[in-house]
Amino acid sequence: NANDLSNGEGAVITIEGHRKGAYKDDEGKLHIVDTTCTHIGCEVEWNNGDRTWDCPCHGSRFSYTGEVIEGPAEKPLQRHDHTMLDNLTSEDS
Numbered sequence: 001n002a003n004d005l006s007n008g009e010g011a012v013i014t015i016e017g018h019r020k021g022a023y024k025d026d027e028g029k030l031h032i033v034d035t036t037c038t039h040i041g042c043e044v045e046w047n048n049g050d051r052t053w054d055c056p057c058h059g060s061r062f063s064y065t066g067e068v069i070e071g072p073a074e075k076p077l078q079r080h081d082h083t084m085l086d087n088l089t090s091e092d093s
């Protein structure tokens with residue numbers, strides 16, 4: 001569950017059956033992005049060392065706010081605002 005994340009921690013979670021990426025920043029603010037890479041749609045994974053979302057397919061990398069750090073993707077990950085947080089469930093529940 002995203003509410004269980006410690007500050008500075010990220011994880012893939014499921015919201016209403018959709019795979020999302022959640023990151024809780026050092027001030028406890030949650031950042032939620034869609035985990036579908038904007039290149040051709042692979043699923044990005046959380047990189048805890050660099051605090052980035054990395055795509056396993058062609059190496060695109062995104063910040064926790066979804067901005068492109070490295071291509072080939074050109075568009076940011078879709079962001080979700082905190083209104084989604086009411087519907088959070090953990091990946092394995």
Ligand code: FES
Nearest residue numbers: 037039040055058
């Ligand atoms: Fe993510 Fe190509 S699908 S880099």
